[in-house]
Amino acid sequence: MPKVNFRLDGTLYAALTRRARGANLSLSGFIRQLLEQAVDERKRYVFSSQDEILATSIQILSIVATSVGQQSPKALEQGMAQARAILAERGLLGGEDAL
Structure with missing residues (x-):
């Protein structure tokens, strides 16, 4: 599986971490689902x-x-x-x- 690294500012990181915790997901799992939503041709909501x-x-x-x-x-x-x-x-x- 390919690996992607990128930097986030502190505010975005904190917000993503809170949302991931609220969805009971790891930060990586939450971001993976957001990325899947971004490339979904049917534009359906991932969650x-x-x-x-x-x-x-x-x-x-x-x-x-x-x-x-x-x-x-x-x-x-x-x-x-x-x-x-x-x-x-x-x-x-x-x-x-x-x-």
Whole structure:
């Protein structure tokens, strides 16, 4: 198997490392999948095997959040703050108020 070496700036390296950790992949495995996506003629999303699980999880969490919010707005607020912190730690928020 051919080997490729290249340099990254610190910010990009940190972001890729967080995203790889969030996807439960090694950095090399994550970058390999990104490169596969870049050359895929059908332009499909490489991580599509997890899309169904993600969609189902979002639906379930939305139902739970609605229920918790109706019963205890303060508990919902605390849960959302925790979710923001976890997502930020993994580099999965687009901005400060993405959630």
